[in-house]
Amino acid sequence: MNVINDRHSQAAEILSAHPDFRVQRRLVPVTAFHEADPYAPSRVGVAIDVETTGLDRDADRIIELAVQRFRFDVRGRIIQVGVPRVWREDPAIPLDPKITKLTGLTDDDLAGQFIDEVAAVDILASADIIVAHNAAFDRPFVDRRLPAIAGKPWACSMAELDWLELGFEGRALAHLVSQCGWFYEGHRAENDILALLYLLSHGLPDGGTILAKLVACSEQPTFRVNAVDAPFDAKDRLKARGYRWDAAMRFWWKSIGHEESDAERVWLHSDVYAGYGEPSFIPVTACERHR
DNA sequence: CCATGAGGACAGAGCTGTCG
């Protein structure tokens, strides 16, 4: 078998070197991406992905949950990868044929299946950070299904990184992964988290990794700015500056990065409040983000 | 189908220049 693999490797090498071809390698399970330094400090991450009955966070249900623990060092290098755990769950309603087509999962695959909550919570609770691609989608489903881990810090590999800046085009997981030279069968939770791990481990020109960037970004608090009691005539200025109207709470608000907060405070005091009233700056950490 | 943000298309307001 090695004879065949060697010949394939040679073919891949020849094609890689040719300017008119590009070689895509299939993702294979790994136990680590980098050599571990036993004396260096490390942290635990959990890659997570859910397949659901649809897009509605309130009405739809998880039908497949995959988690995979990994250990990473201070430079964002993944030095250990755990065994993936995957559970299916019977949603008790027939699947939309579209979902079966997308995920390959059928009613029969799910019949009588359920998530092992104790095991899932145990893994997720051990995480210093939970990473998902489009966490704003996964998190509400997971928080609702496993409320015990609802306060954990989450990071989103899709929204929190400036992929264009990192030299990528688009932000779909499969597309990003393919730009790193890999391919896999997507839309199955277990494959998607493996792809996510490969992506996170991808090296950058500065010597760091995608994961290092993501963790750094995720640890920075952002702010939810509520322009409570802003005078009515400031509404156009607030709107122009990207604030949105919360009809229920009746104030303008926006989210800003940590580095923008001082300038925002100054602007609000000078251009909105003019000495009367006070905006509220609510810090948002990874524990609250993407909910 | 939901939510969110970004970018593009288009319409309307308003300013300016030209001509009689």
Next chain:
DNA sequence: CGACAGCTCTGTCCTCATGG
């Protein structure tokens, strides 16, 4: 000045990702 064309700026709406 009045009528009108054309340019710019702004606001609104639409479409396009992205997750299932």
